[in-house]
Amino acid sequence: MLRRLTLRFNSLSKRRNHSTCAHSNNQTLKSSQTTLSVRPPLLVMTHRSPRIAEFLVCHGTRLSSTVASSSVSTATTLRNSPSLDPSTFKTLSFYRFHTLAKEELGPWREQLLDDLKQWHIVGRIYLSTEGINAQLSCPEKYVDALRTYCSTVIKPRLGDTLMDLNLGTEHGQRAFRALHLVADGLDxxxxxxxxxxxxxxxxxxxxxxxxxxxxxxxxxxxxxxxxxxxxxxxxxxxxxxxxxxxxxxxxxxxxxxxxxxxxxxxxxxxxxxxxxxxxxxxxxxxxxxxxxxxxxxxxxxxxxxxxQGQEEKSLFKGKNFTFDARLGETITDEVFGKCHLCGQPSSQYQNCTHASCNLLMLCCSSCSTQFLNTCGRLKCYDTVHRYRTQTHEHFKPDGPIMIDGVRAYVKEGEKNMRSDIERVVVGKSGVMCEHKYNRRIRAFEVLGEPGQVLEEWAKAGRELPPTTATI
Structure with missing residues (x-):
């Protein structure tokens, strides 16, 4: 069992509460999990609300691979800070397999939380008896400070061996949704x-x-x-x-x-x-x-x-899938995938913005705009369209809006990233949609071949949505 300790402070409500870490939409941890919430000063931490920042340190018994999640982490404190431009954040990672005593994990977790908050870093760090795995977004102005910290504080605790900060090829808005430790089932x-x-x-x-x-x-x-x-x-x-x-x-x-x-x-x-x-x-x-x-x-x-800095031809073709809001960074211009809606070439993934669906799918920018970032199925489109229409006049992109108890909000870092329409998430994750809520389900199992979803609109006597944003 992997036990996660989430330190949370909501600067808006100042309330202490309990929650469960979100699972991946493609790969999930099936063992039972416990999330404990406490309230430290100054540091804002959560993965659930789009209005508060996040920093999470987890610990468990195994360290393994990381996977994507449907939740979003944002940082209102950073957005409101005049000294920090959210467009200058760098995505980076580091890891090290090294045996750690179980009793070390708690104190070290607290130290990391206390030390790293000074640089306004958001992301996830996982500690286990097998080592450390970090996936972070750091303000560009503090990358050197973080590198020094890793060399002087973290590295000595890991046998004086630690890979250098692994910077992504594309940067910008704080990129993280969430990254989760996976129990791989290996002996x-x-x-x-x-x-x-x-x-x-x-x-x-x-x-x-x-x-x-x-x-x-x-x-x-x-x-x-x-x-x-x-x-x-x-x-x-x-x-x-x-x-x-x-x-x-x-x-x-x-x-x-x-x-x-x-x-x-x-x-x-x-x-x-x-x-x-x-x-x-x-x-x-x-x-x-x-x-x-x-x-x-x-x-x-x-x-x-x-x-990128070499004259040689890249041996890697296409995009590198990333476990953050970007869902990929371009290495070369080759496009191997097809939009699951219209069949046009596309290597851009998105999750359906109807949270009860959350289907991971390839989607071209045209269909992303036309179908409001949903999977295109009638139920998902109508749900998102209805809430967008009801909230348009007083929609605030910096926070959630409650309508009939359902939360609708813009995923920060994704606004205008792939289309000319804001990405709005509607509903609750984990609620049964038209398909089984299975985070490893593949898009073709739900949508069929490219074009089949469009045929469903015709069968229902519905006209397709406008190709440009009208809300």
Whole structure:
């Protein structure tokens, strides 16, 4: 069981309350969870209200991969601060597998909360007996201060080893919805995390892959350790991309891929930021007996940042899926996906803004605008359209509006990001929609083939919505 301690302070209501951390829309933690809320001074923390800032430190017994969530974190305190421009936030991450005593986690969590609030950082840090995993948005002016803090305070507690801050390739508004620790179901006694794979710099990774076939006369064993929705919009050329939805599924697929590979042959693997490959590579080396497993230090995120400054052609094509409000950052211009509504080329993901649906789907900017960022099904569109219409005259983008007990609000950081219409979320997550509320459900299972949703409008005798925002 993963136990999360959320420190919360609502500067508006000053009320103490209890809540449960939101799950991912694609991958969920099935074990029971407990969220405790207390109220520290000054620091604003939550993941549920769009009017208050967030900083969350979690602790548990396992450290594993991270996944997306449907919730949104915003920072009114930062928005109202004249000294902080919310458009200058940098998305960054770092992690380290290192054995920590369970009794260390609580005190260290409190220290991190106390120390990092001075830099107005939002995001998530996960502590467990296996190590630390951080996904943050930091004001650009404080990135150097955070880097120094990591080197002088965090690094010594992790055996004097910690990757440098892994900056994303695209920045801007505070990007975070939420990131959650996943229980991968793996037996921790079956592998040795200290048997780490080879961590190649992006330059070393690029050189090895580019020259491998010429040197060895065959293609490298290259495994994409991400989920299918991630690899669907971008990947390294020649990679095997398992059709999986969980990290546990990736491990199972990995073992199947390499079952006939000689143990003295090099294996290459990659993921978004490197943490999944650190664990998967350790499993291959310690449990499966492979001599050399390579990963790219900092994952696709670091490679994408590096290749932008190089003359060489990128070996990664398309977009790197990100677990924040952007849902992806462009590495190259190739587009591999199709809009689930109209079938036009698109590599932009969005979640349906009817919170009871929350379906993750590819959607072009035209359909995103036309269908109010919903999945396009009649119930979802009508729900969002109705609330937008009722709230238009007094709609405030900096806070929620209650109508008949239902909250409607703009997801900060997503306004005008992909279309010319504000992204409004309506309803409650976890409430049954027309499809089963399953966070791993795939868009085609609900929407069918591209164009089928539009046919449903015709069958119902409905005209399609206007192609431009009218509300």
């Amino acid at each position: 921790p006694t079956s592998y040795n995390l200290s048997n780490q794979p080879s961590h190649l710099s992006p330059a070393e990774w690029h050189k090895k892959l580019a020259e491998y076939k010429a040197k060895h006369g065959k293609d490298p064993v290259l495994i994409d350790m991400r989920n299918q929705y991630e690899s669907h919009i971008g990947y390294f050329e020649g990679a095997t991309r398992p059709d999986v939805d969980t990290f546990r599924g990736s491990i199972k697929a990995m073992n199947e891929i390499v079952k006939d590979v000689p143990r003295n042959q090099e294996v290459f693997m990659y993921c978004t930021g490197g943490i999944r490959c650190s664990k998967a590579g350790a499993i291959l080396q310690s449990a499966s007996g492979f001599e050399t497993v390579h990963l790219v230090e900092g994952g696709v995120t670091a490679y994408g940042r590096w290749i």
